[in-house]
Amino acid sequence: MHDIKDIREAPDAFDRALSARGLAPMSSSLLALDAERRALIHEAETLQAEQNRAAKEIGRAKASGDEAEFERLRAEVSQKKAEGQRLTEAAKARDEDLRDALLGLPNLPMDDVPEGADEADNVEQARWGAPRNFSFAPREHYQIPAVKDGLDFEAAARLSGSRFVVLRGAAARLHRALGQFMIDHHVETNGLSETWTPILVRDEMMVGTGQLPKFADDSFFGASMTGRGKIARSVLENYVTFEDVRSVKDVASFAATVEKAFSAAPTHEEFWLIPTAEVTLTNMVHGQTVEAAALPMRMVALTQCFRSEAGSAGRDTAGMLRQHQFEKCEMVTICTPETSEAEHLRMTEAAESVLQALNLPYRRMLLCAGDMGAGARRTYDLEVWLPGQDTYREISSISTCGAFQARRMNARYRPEGGGRPDFVHTLNGSGLAVGRTLIAVLENGQEEDGSVTLPEVLAPYLRGRTRILADGTFA
Known part of the structure; x- marks a missing residue:
């Protein structure tokens, strides 16, 4: 979220930065709301001062026995109190309008972020590694004999619909090995702190990292059946057919009983399924003021992730490149403003080190303003080489967010040696998406006979085995 004070000081610069995001100027409308809010606050404070002055005069009128003046002043104070309450409520409403408007805006790109509309x-x-020269036409991951039977999209469709997969046998084992390797590598090699978090979160956590309110359609929302839901189920179990319901003699009494039970019951609990552990890891400092000595906090978590992919209908429908449910190793850093630049490079190199350890060719891309996520000031994408598609595909995004998320979360740090608390800076990045890494390992390691040669670093997680044969067994 943006600080309205910054917009007041440099409205033209704010509008230019929004323009780089492809958005229309907003400073004038935001500052108009801000001016109205401030005027109402000033008017309410002035009225409060007049009310306080009149209250003192009431005491003097009472002491002097001037009953008429006493009643006049008391009526005046009552009137000013009511008007002050109205002004305060109006100021609060304008403040909420301003906050809602600011919450809907993306972060501002840094000066070195290139202009542009999309990935083009x-x-x-930079690039690392050279794509392998195949003596045969490389297949896409779901066509490779070694795992073709282990990627069951039909069963997943029966269970849950499109964009899900059931993994079996060697494919499932390799997927698990990759996740375990990633978390171990980040802890032991990159010095990150392993963290386990819930995957269900409240609204305010999604607001804190920027998924809400604007991007609700990209995430999954659910509610637990407590109170009223259980009563509804009980009613259905007791009157299971239409004939049963018709047999109730006193329909009005029955309806009143159900309505009374519902009104007395607690409401259900509502949660969001996390689109990434960025939500939970970043919100570890939600509403907190941490000591500067405790920073940087460098965390990593391996979790299930859930995305509705509402804005990507029709894209990458073949295979498991774009799924509603997937596993990801997520990195988050909380730091001081002075160190966030160095932390961005450090996190990017941490993600790159996983690809290098797996010997997967990749390239690093600096995203243009129009292609960045809403919360980012600058983003590096790592794109891994997929020979089955004959192209590089995104496997990690590493973003620095500045104080944008911290302001939404009210997350601050206290400088060493004292001083006024300031907002922390936050960074997040994939290290890596496990499913996409599985795709890359399969496609880059495939052989002409349908088998797959696996990266050596995975051998300890596969009991020393380094290949998946064409029949789906390890060797």
């Missing part, structure tokens, strides 16, 4: 305008910064 991203800038390649």
Whole structure:
């Protein structure tokens, strides 16, 4: 979220930064709301001062026995009190309007972020590894004999619909090995702190990291059946058919009983399924003021993630490249403003080190302003080489968010040696998406006979085995 004070000081710069995001100027409307809010607050404070002055005069009138003046002043104070309450409520309403408007806006790009509308305008910064020269036409992951039977999209569709997969046998074992390798690598090699978090969160946590209110359609929402839901089920169990309901003699009495039970019951609990552990890890400092000496906090979590992919209908429907449910190793850093630049590079190199350990060719892309996520000031995408598609595909995004999320979360740090608490800076990045890494390992390691040669670093997680044969067994 943005600080309205910054917008007051540099409205033109704010509008230029929004323009880089493809948005219309907003400073004038935001500042108009702010001016109205401030005027109402000033008017309410002035009225409060007049009310306090009149209250003192009431005491003097009472002491002097001037009953008429006493009653006049008392009526005046009552009137000013009512008007002050109205002004305060109006100021609060304008404050909420301003906050809602600010919550709906994206972060501002940093000066070195290239201009552009979409991925075509991203800038390649570096490459690592050379794509393998195949003596045969490489297959896509779901066509490779070694795992073809282990990627069951039909069973998943029966269970849950499209964009899900059931993993079996070697594919499931390899998927698990990759996740375990990633978390171990980040803890032992990159010095991150392993963290386990819930995958169900409250609204305010999604607001804190920027998924709400604007991107609700991209996430999954659910509620537990407590209170009223249980009563509804009980009613259905006791009157299970239409004939049963018709047999109730006193329909009005029956309806009143149900209505009374519902009104007395507690409401259900509502949760969001996390789209990534960025939500839970970043919100570890939600509403907190941490000591500067405790920073940076460098965390990593391996979790299930859930995305509705509402804005990507029709994209990547073949295979398991784009799924509603997937596993990801997520990195989050909480730090001081002075160290966030160095932390962005450190986190990017941590993600790259996983790809290098797996010997997967990739390139690093600096995203243009129009292709970045809403919460980012700058984002590096790592794109892994997929020979089955003959192209690089995104496997990790590493973003620095500045104080944007911290302001939404009211997360601060207390400087060493004292001083006024300031907002922390937050960063997040994939290290990596496990399903997409599985795809890359399969496609880059495939052989002409249908088998797959696996990266050596995975051998300890597969009891020393380094290949999946064409029949789906390990060797």
